[in-house]
Amino acid sequence: MSNTPWVRHLLNEARRSLALARRYWVETLLSLGFVFSLFGGLVFAVLKASGQSLDSGQADGLITGFALWMFASGLAHGCAKEITEETQQRTLEQLQLAPLSLERLLAVRLLLETAVGLVLLVLTLALIALLTEGRVQLSAPALSLAVLGAPAMAGLGYALAGLSLLVKRGELLMMAAYPLVIGLVSLPALPLSGLSALPYTLAAAAARAASGGDAFPREVWGWVALNSAVFLALGLVVFRACLRQARQLGVLGHI
Template identity: 70%
Template sequence: MTRLLRHGLNEARRALWLARRYWLESLLGLGFLLSLFGGLVFAVLKASGQSLDSGRADGLIAGFALWLFASGAAHSGTKEIVEETRQRTLEQLNLAPLSLGSLLGVRLVLGQAAGLLMLVLCLVLVGLLTHGRVQASPEVLGLALLGCPALAGLGYALAGFSLLVKRGELLMVAAYPVVIALVSLPAYPVSELAALPYALAAAAARQAALGTAMAPAIWGWVALNGVAYLGLGLLVWRRCLRQARQLGVLGHL
């Protein structure tokens, strides 16, 4: 546990150093996310002919914020694999004291923590735009956080597949519509759609942002969904990693 914590602190320092070293790219990335969020909101309002003050699009706008969070969390594993492959350092990471899967897990946790801060920022912005109708309440953030293991499972699975393909960027692009669908599904109240990864967490968080009180059972189903898909994602990761080593394609360009 001490070694894992030490590696986590080292990875956090590494991420902060890279953000400071490439501060322009960091600012551009933040600006891109905020402009993407604003552009999507504006496009939907224009296409539907609704106004922001009507309140009809509040749930959809909150869904955009959740999509940005879920998309970043689900794709962060693949992004790490692609980046390490590009820098020709993926094979060297196998010699680290921490296993490649554990190291990826540390980076996934740090990525989700940064994404959670971004989610808070987006929800605060939504609250200002909707005059307080949508709020970044502890219930919303709690549901988003409780669903993180399911997103980590998706991240592990996508990272595993990226070990076997030559262009991991294409895999990330192909997965974007999947994440959009998962976040936008009407999985609340609990239905068969709630069996999909993160669908119930996102749907419940959208409702909570509009002021709906959540039953205790919802929290249990979200937690169960997260544990199940985290385990499945780890299984896919290990099988893909084993196959990549057998085929000799680990870190290939």
């Protein structure tokens, strides 16, 4: 019975997301088209700049990294995007009356965002596997590592959401975070080094290795799980501190 409110809110948020997608179907299609055109443009640009063909395999790691970036970016920007949209619609203060706290309501929406992102990740990796003729594999370990590292990106998302409560232009904050996420996904965190301690870097590096059929130490799984737990906790601490500050300053929901 204690899980009933969570299930009910999850279903309600799913219905809300579907209703918004249907109401603004043009924007939904444009956003999907933008993502895949960005993917195709990146592949073409990399191959054109390097003077190599797709069959050479030189761009496989970069292409796989792009798929992981799309997944990680959705997690890192999900909570901040919700805060920004609710602020623009002047409904953020009304959410304070919801049965779930703002933190938990964002968690419900983030679960849905993760599910959609995982579907897109599977489709993108399947497309990459087709384009690379099997050099990049749609493997269970790669997907598992991407999901296992997801809480670290969620923690970053909570921190951005907290900062969005205190600033007027949350969109600029999210735009500034895009290069950060690209860097975290792209860093060479294997073999284990100081870079592996950054959020999601080890998960992304291990997922790239797994998709390419490369071996990596078994202890990587444990380090990815620990990394996720630490950065999720830190992100929640930052979010709660910013939420308290926003309430004290009386700027919660102000445009």
